[in-house]
Amino acid sequence: MKKKITVFLICAAAALTLCFLYGIFERLSYPVKFKDEVRAAAAAFSVQENVVFAVIKIESGFNKDAVSSRGAVGLMQIMPSTGEYIYGKIYKNTGVFDGDMLFEPRANILFGTYYIRYLSDKFDGDPLWALAAYNAGEGNAAAWRNSGITVDEIPFKETREYIKKFQRAYKKYGKLNKN
Numbered sequence: 778m779k780k781k782i783t784v785f786l787i788c789a790a791a792a793l794t795l796c797f798l799y800g801i802f803e804r805l806s807y808p809v810k811f812k813d814e815v816r817a818a819a820a821a822f823s824v825q826e827n828v829v830f831a832v833i834k835i836e837s838g839f840n841k842d843a844v845s846s847r848g849a850v851g852l853m854q855i856m857p858s859t860g861e862y863i864y865g866k867i868y869k870n871t872g873v874f875d876g877d878m879l880f881e882p883r884a885n886i887l888f889g890t891y892y893i894r895y896l897s898d899k900f901d902g903d904p905l906w907a908l909a910a911y912n913a914g915e916g917n918a919a920a921w922r923n924s925g926i927t928v929d930e931i932p933f934k935e936t937r938e939y940i941k942k943f944q945r946a947y948k949k950y951g952k953l954n955k956n
Contacts, residue, residue: 807949810839811852814883818890824897828904829853829890831946832911835939836889841882850879853889863888866895905940912939 809830819826836854837843849856855863857876864874867887878884896907896915905928910918913936921931931937 807834807946808839809950811882811886814886815890817883818887821887822890822894824890824893827947827950828893829886830950831943832889832893832908833886834946834950835942841885842880850876851885852882853885853892855879855885855888855892859892860888863891863895867891905943908940908943909936912936 807830811833815826815829815833818824819829833839833852836849837852839852841852843852843854844850845854847856850860857879860876860879861874864872864878879888893907893911896910897904899915900906900910900918900922906918906922909921909928909931913931913933917933917936926932928940929937931940
């Protein structure tokens with residue numbers, strides 16, 4: 778009897794340890810950084826925080842200094858021309874846009890979240906088409922959608938993979954934000 782209790786306790790301790798380590802792995806794999814900035818931007822533009830966290834995760838891996846080979850900048854990988862357009866919409870053409878502001882987490886998250894809302898509205902609230910547009914451009918996404926294909930049939934492999942990564946990250950952030 779004593780041996781069974783010992784084996785049970787060892788198994789229980791091992792299971793708890795694995796659960797604990799898995800939780801740490803999840804937090805390391807899906808960080809929740811810039812939470813105040815994400816919360817503020819998400820509230821300002823009625824976008825789910827999970828969406829913003831997922832986009833940051835797949836766009837830059839939470840690297841505020843990221844610059845893509847195509848010139849997209851910061852956490853949410855905003856193209857400078859898109860940033861200038863968004864700046865004008867948010868600030869109603871007051872002041873002067875400075876491309877360096879895209880490296881500032883608060884501004885980058887605000888602009889990226891605005892852009893997600895803009896694309897979501899443009900694609901009738903369909904988050905997957907909005908994210909396809911975020912990745913491949915709204916002209917491409919509109920043409921694909923208007924041709925009657927589904928997001929699984931998008932001709933750009935990169936965009937199809939982007940949608941899959943987004944879906945995984947969105948689900949993970951949904952679980953992590955419940956804790």
